[in-house]
Amino acid sequence: MDVLKWRILPLLALLAAFVVLNVKISPKQSSSDCSLLPHSEFWIRSNRIVTPQGVIPGAVKIKGGRIASVISGDRKSSEFPRKHVVDYGDAVVMPGLVDVHVHLDEPGRTEWEGFLSGTKAAAAGGVTTLIDMPLNSYPSTVSEETLRDKIKAAEGKIYVDVGFWGGLVPENAFNESALKSLLSAGALGLKSFMCPSGINDFPMTNSTHIKEGLYTLASYKRPLLVHTELVIESESTDEIKNDISDVRSYSTYLKARPTSWEEAAIRELQAALDETKRGGLAEGAHIHIVHLSDAGTSLNLIKDAKSNGASVSVETCPHYLAFSAEEVKDGDTRFKCAPPIRDEVNRQKLWNALLEGHIDMLSSDHSPSIPELKLPEEGDFLRAWGGISSLQFVLPATWSSGLKYGITLNQLATWWCEKPTKLIGQQNKGTIVSGNHADFAVWDPNIEFTIDDSHVTFHKHPNISAYMGKRLSGKVLATFVRGNLVYSGGQHSPKACGETILAK
Numbered sequence: 469m470d471v472l473k474w475r476i477l478p479l480l481a482l483l484a485a486f487v488v489l490n491v492k493i494s495p496k497q498s499s500s501d502c503s504l505l506p507h508s509e510f511w512i513r514s515n516r517i518v519t520p521q522g523v524i525p526g527a528v529k530i531k532g533g534r535i536a537s538v539i540s541g542d543r544k545s546s547e548f549p550r551k552h553v554v555d556y557g558d559a560v561v562m563p564g565l566v567d568v569h570v571h572l573d574e575p576g577r578t579e580w581e582g583f584l585s586g587t588k589a590a591a592a593g594g595v596t597t598l599i600d601m602p603l604n605s606y607p608s609t610v611s612e613e614t615l616r617d618k619i620k621a622a623e624g625k626i627y628v629d630v631g632f633w634g635g636l637v638p639e640n641a642f643n644e645s646a647l648k649s650l651l652s653a654g655a656l657g658l659k660s661f662m663c664p665s666g667i668n669d670f671p672m673t674n675s676t677h678i679k680e681g682l683y684t685l686a687s688y689k690r691p692l693l694v695h696t697e698l699v700i701e702s703e704s705t706d707e708i709k710n711d712i713s714d715v716r717s718y719s720t721y722l723k724a725r726p727t728s729w730e731e732a733a734i735r736e737l738q739a740a741l742d743e744t745k746r747g748g749l750a751e752g753a754h755i756h757i758v759h760l761s762d763a764g765t766s767l768n769l770i771k772d773a774k775s776n777g778a779s780v781s782v783e784t785c786p787h788y789l790a791f792s793a794e795e796v797k798d799g800d801t802r803f804k805c806a807p808p809i810r811d812e813v814n815r816q817k818l819w820n821a822l823l824e825g826h827i828d829m830l831s832s833d834h835s836p837s838i839p840e841l842k843l844p845e846e847g848d849f850l851r852a853w854g855g856i857s858s859l860q861f862v863l864p865a866t867w868s869s870g871l872k873y874g875i876t877l878n879q880l881a882t883w884w885c886e887k888p889t890k891l892i893g894q895q896n897k898g899t900i901v902s903g904n905h906a907d908f909a910v911w912d913p914n915i916e917f918t919i920d921d922s923h924v925t926f927h928k929h930p931n932i933s934a935y936m937g938k939r940l941s942g943k944v945l946a947t948f949v950r951g952n953l954v955y956s957g958g959q960h961s962p963k964a965c966g967e968t969i970l971a972k
């Protein structure tokens with residue numbers, strides 16, 4: 469053993485010297501601050517590269533931020549003479565995750581989250597592209613001007629690529645020129661709420677607003693994302709609101725937001741889509757249902773709509789797949805989100821729907837807030853902020869909870885990379901094929917870790933997350949964005965060189 473060590477050590481020293489030398493002679497010193505790896509041309513080698521054709525041993529050549537070629541075969545690093553090779557061994561090299569549902573809250577609410585902290589967390593979690601939601605920042609992104617504010621606020625602060633959804637609200641829904649200028653300025657689509665959003669300057673839309681939005685979106689071939697809960701006032705919800713003694717109880721919260729709200733919203737949405745189609749005006753309109761929680765009738769309605777040819781897609785989130793209502797302790801408002809995490813039977817049905825392809829993709833719905841709002845002293849579920857912090861954990865959370873269902877690396881890539889890329893209308897991301905952006909998540913499915921106070925979490929309020937205390941497997945080792953090594957072994961690149969993604 470020792471003899472072997474003494475033979476290897478000088479070799480390692482030589483290698484280190486070579487690397488250091490390469491750093492020194494690197495011609496592009498300034499742009500190399502964007503990457504922990506100072507090369508614009510290099511190879512990544514691994515025994516498990518996730519390609520559309522399956523998981524292969526091989527190597528990916530990166531040149532100028534793009535994938536120049538993908539070769540399969542069990543080559544050793546030494547077979548790449550005079551080329552820089554990063555050898556990840558048995559670690560998985562997967563397309564970077566594309567998270568279509570993130571609230572970064574900047575400008576205006578950076579005490580909740582922000583571009584810098586949020587995209588650091590994304591990079592540490594293998595997420596290479598994220599799409600920021602139009603609400604929870606102040607102002608909301610509901611006009612060309614407020615979109616420009618966002619883009620400006622993101623400048624120099626994003627470690628990964630960031631795109632933006634615009635907001636469809638009553639104020640702009642009837643103003644076609646306002647919607648058009650928001651979309652022409654690069655919003656990838658619009659988002660609206662069928663129930664109060666929790667944010668005063670982002671009011672809910674009714675079906676008339678939604679139809680108006682669909683007409684304009686159709687001509688841009690961009691999607692409408694909808695939060696599908698419709699408030700149904702009933703005696704039982706009134707009862708719950710009046711029963712103050714029970715506000716700590718998670719079952720109170722569940723009763724306050726029943727599955728019938730999701731169901732009713734999806735029915736109304738479908739009617740709106742049908743009506744807009746009838747006149748032929750909204751040909752090309754697409755509806756994307758965000759964070760489906762109910763795997764019962766709501767899911768069946770979506771399945772029916774799809775089989776009748778409706779242009780509809782749907783996402784769910786890892787917290788609906790990883791947790792069930794039974795394990796949420798009374799007063800533990802870290803688990804509050806809307807729609808709520810439902811029971812264990814529902815959780816399993818959501819997994820089946822995902823595995824069968826009825827749910828198209830996953831997203832984090834990362835939505836932090838300040839402790840005063842998220843953790844009210846009395847543990848009041850009705851008053852607490854609804855939103856779960858998870859951006860850095862989504863890959864291990866999905867993998868760990870999916871292990872029991874035998875999920876594959878290719879399925880992960882479908883839910884987290886390919887389908888989301890399609891939704892945002894991008895051509896050059898989401899798969900490891902020549903010509904695409906060199907966006908990768910490198911991770912080890914076998915490394916286990918616990919998310920606790922000693923875990924290095926980069927988003928704001930790191931300990932206010934439903935995932936605290938959770939043991940997960942699947943550690944992200946390195947993340948590449950457009951060929952830049954933006955995260956590796958706990959470190960980020962010196963500069964934040966992610967790019968904004970604007971629709972053209």
Ligand SMILES: *[C@@H]1O[C@H](CO)[C@@H](O)[C@H](O)[C@H]1NC(C)=O
Nearest residue numbers: 611612643644645646647649
């Ligand atoms: C419509 O929006 C534009 C901004 O794009 C604004 O200048 C105009 O006043 C709005 N029209 C109405 C009727 O609100």
Ligand SMILES: *[C@@H]1O[C@H](CO)[C@@H](O)[C@H](O)[C@H]1NC(C)=O
Nearest residue numbers: 638639641673674675676677
């Ligand atoms: C939606 O609200 C608008 C006012 O913003 C109103 O004109 C319209 O009639 C409403 N539609 C429905 C279906 O309630």
Ligand SMILES: *[C@@H]1O[C@H](CO)[C@@H](O)[C@H](O)[C@H]1NC(C)=O
Nearest residue numbers: 839843929930931932933936
């Ligand atoms: C989170 O961390 C902060 C600062 O270290 C601490 O004050 C707070 O009590 C912690 N909260 C929870 C829920 O652990």
Ligand SMILES: [Zn+2]
Nearest residue numbers: 569601833835
């Ligand atoms: Zn959200």
